[in-house]
Amino acid sequence: MGGKKDGKLGVCVIGSGRAGMIHARNFAHRASGAELVALVDANKATAEEACKALGVRTAYQEYSDALADDRVDAVVVVVPTVLHRDIVVAAARAGKHVLCEKPMAMTPSECDDMIAACDTAGVKLQIGFMRRFDDSFVAAWERIDAGEIGEVVLVKSLTRGPSVPQQWMYDIRASNGPLAEVNSHDIDTLRWFAGCEIEEVYAIGGNFRCPEAREKYPDFYDNLSMVCRFEDGKQGILDGAASVGYGYDARTEIVGTKGVMFVGRIEQDGVVGCSTGAGIARRFVKSWRNLFTEAYFGEDQAFVDCIREGGEPRVRGIDGRMAVAVVNAGNRSILERAPVRVELGTGRRRG
């Protein structure tokens, strides 16, 4: 494996921003069987500061330099979504295994290119849906799989985030909007728990919190609701919001023929304050970074393990591709004010 000491997997994180640093810290400090050998960021100072903070010697500004580095066996692609396709295809052609953050890309066709490039090169492709590594989500899935609530009928999932949308997101035709950046996780959760593909969606969106975007970007939405029909008739409901102020809210409900399961916590910690002024007070989870810390680590470790030990990644290219197809259909539905069929292509989820 690239001639590193101890036969460890050499990892390079491409994109040293918010999410990139979560992965980089995991590979630098926690993941076993891996060594963080380089970091890339188009912004030189960002890459250098990240390297300094993590004790990594090599900072690159160009991802092509990392792909030419023999010590790098695998890359984690954590740059803005519009860049995912080209970097993943180039990484596969250079023989590097890939963990690509969600959303996988901008269109199903870009995802197909990425899957084909990784298949041709014989490298692993894992997509960053870390909820599939979260203890609570996994436990719920296992209990449902064991029949605890009967047959799944409806999956409801929501993600409402505190972040103020950045301006590049305002043009939803160019960015795929909050449905992609915030709610891709919910789409994957719906597919995962339903065990089936979404074939049709109807979505509505509205801009309630970003008045500065209204005039120039009338289609921008910071709140959305989407109803989904699965191929086998199951039902899905998703809601999403950006800039909510109260915290980071990620919850799922699965309704079955014999019961219901609730997944997700909203409390920051186990502290309950009681006072005359505030009544009973608990703090809301502030950020995805706090809520899913262990899930990000779980996905990073699983990526290393599936390369070293063999086997399929738990979250595959097809999972990323199907979520992107639903994102595209949802945005079209918002723009056209009509139900839209999802571009399923020839791929299907595994059983």
Ligand SMILES: NC(=O)c1ccc[n+]([C@@H]2O[C@H](COP(=O)([O-])OP(=O)(O)OC[C@H]3O[C@@H](n4cnc5c(N)ncnc54)[C@H](O)[C@@H]3O)[C@@H](O)[C@H]2O)c1
């Ligand atoms: N799984 C999750 O929960 C989660 C959370 C946040 C972000 N993300 C995803 O991760 C990706 C990055 O998001 P972020 O919030 O970290 O963004 P960010 O803006 O904080 O960081 C992106 C970094 O990429 C760098 N960059 C831009 N172009 C580059 C290039 N050509 N080569 C190398 N570096 C380049 C930027 O300088 C920046 O430092 C997005 O696809 C986003 O949707 C996933």
